[in-house]
Amino acid sequence: MWFHKRFDFYQMLFDQARMSEEGLKQLCDYVRTPSETLGLKVEQTEKDADELRRALIEALNLTFITPFEREDIFALSRSLDDMIDYANSTVEEMRLFQAPTNQHLVDMSEALYEGAREITMAVEGLRHMPNHMHQHIIKAKKSENRMEHLYREALAEIFKTPDVVTILKMREIYRHLSNAADRGDEAADILSDILVKNT
Numbered sequence: 001m002w003f004h005k006r007f008d009f010y011q012m013l014f015d016q017a018r019m020s021e022e023g024l025k026q027l028c029d030y031v032r033t034p035s036e037t038l039g040l041k042v043e044q045t046e047k048d049a050d051e052l053r054r055a056l057i058e059a060l061n062l063t064f065i066t067p068f069e070r071e072d073i074f075a076l077s078r079s080l081d082d083m084i085d086y087a088n089s090t091v092e093e094m095r096l097f098q099a100p101t102n103q104h105l106v107d108m109s110e111a112l113y114e115g116a117r118e119i120t121m122a123v124e125g126l127r128h129m130p131n132h133m134h135q136h137i138i139k140a141k142k143s144e145n146r147m148e149h150l151y152r153e154a155l156a157e158i159f160k161t162p163d164v165v166t167i168l169k170m171r172e173i174y175r176h177l178s179n180a181a182d183r184g185d186e187a188a189d190i191l192s193d194i195l196v197k198n199t
Helices: 009-032 036-062 070-097 103-124 132-158 164-198
Strands: none
Touching: 009 036, 009 070, 009 103, 036 070, 070 103, 070 164, 103 132, 103 164, 132 164
16 A cells, blocks of 8 residues: 655754755855855855755645645745845855955844744744744844844945945845845744644
8 A cells, every 4th residue: 555755844844944044154154254165155055955945845746734734834935945045146146246245244144144043943833833933933023124224224325335336236235135034024924824823
């Protein structure tokens, strides 16, 4: 008799969250002291994260019953993957444009990493959905809000420079970080929805 393989979606999502968190930590390291080695680390982590995402999608396609709505599993997985994608895009364009680092990049990356840590802890709570899971979601959203404030400050400063090329380069790099924050905020919202639907 043939049985469907059972997949642990809680663990798969947690692995994705941890991978995104690790990528954002590496982004912090890179913007503090840019180097080829650190840049390659972020790139490899993004590839590893893509593989985790691919495995989860495959598992969804092979499973009839999921622990909570499959649309929420898919959306949360996508948001977690997008966070590390934008971290990698930030590093790629800093290297491509030969853009120097600055305090704005450091501050924004740290805010993103803080949010990612809270999201990881919230995802870890999915299996049992404890009360403190909601606190991690709130903290994650606060970190993303802080990141958006830092993003606007960085834009305001860059537009004071007369160098149009620098404005264009840095605006694109800052935008990747803002997009990463948006995906973190989206992940927090999805987690909040899951919590409401299942408690």
